[in-house]
Amino acid sequence: MPANLPPQYLEAERQFRQARTPAEKIQAIEAMLAVIPKHKGTEKLIGDLRRRISKLKEETEKKGGPKRGALFSVEREGAGQVALVGPPNVGKSMLLSRLTHATPEVADYPFTTRTPLPGMMPFEDIKIQLVDLPPLFPGHTEHWIGGIVRNADLVLLVVDLVEGPLEQVEMVLGELERMKIWLMGRRPEEPPRGAGIVVKKAVLVGNKGDGKGAVDHGALLVELYGDRFPVFIVSARERENLEGLMREIYQGLGILRVYTKVPGKAPDFAAPFVLPVGSTVWEVAGSIHKDFVEKLKFARLWRRGALEGMRVPREYLVQDGDVIELHL
């Protein structure tokens, strides 16, 4: 084994060992290849890895498995899945590395990221999954990115404030529309009509807020798109305004947290139940155990500064932070 393999390589190798399907294995090997330092000492290893990929691909094709390109999907984890999309080199991967414990490759040239890479972002007492993706660019957008974006709960559209951010936003919106994805922010805007169009909630992120001309470009971005999307000016590198962005991501997911308690005991604040905004006491019960849907008679509810164990009906709407005691 050649020396000096970076930790990202070892992490990818660990994922390779855990991979079950050929597609997962290929993905892990591709991640290994992406981070392996290229020099004399690693030549043989790189050759081996490439041969393994071709063999695995042969296997999947023989089995009539998905073709290359259709291979990537990201299993969702945590309270929601957020896709990072944007032009090349805008800092999507660096943003992922700042918000999660993931260690993507970050480099000052375009098309660094080749495969999806998930990471978990801690937010207060929950975790939200972010997925870093290869860039969008006319003629070079990997078609499978569309599938991942369609499946996500929220999109972070990341642009670079130093390089004409307005053109970047238009380019990305165009690429997504070509894949029949329409981004929506604050206002429920009418999407273009057509078969198979999906509408995704999005937050616009202007990155490299520390860079030259970024302040003026940021103001322009807010002026032009602030009506349509929540706009966040950040610097991933300098870790500026990331707290605000994290809160916006949480709010963009449209979820709430409910805590449960057993009569006579203190609430369990360690493990919130996460549900969509607009859920009822009944739905909380159902998410805990399907039998509870039928058995639930009523609940008592505690709400900060408002309710103190009030008896509420099953149809009662819960709010973020509520504590409920189910009576079956």
Ligand SMILES: Nc1nc2c(ncn2[C@@H]2O[C@H](COP(=O)(O)OP(=O)(O)OP(=O)(O)O)[C@@H](O)[C@H]2O)c(=O)[nH]1
């Ligand atoms: N000044 C400044 N540079 C940044 C910031 N964030 C990222 N960069 C730099 O921008 C370059 C690209 O960063 P990446 O994170 O690799 O960009 P990416 O969007 O993932 O690029 P692709 O994978 O090619 O799509 C790197 O040189 C980073 O160091 C930032 O907030 N400020």
Ligand SMILES: [Mg+2]
């Ligand atoms: Mg990247």
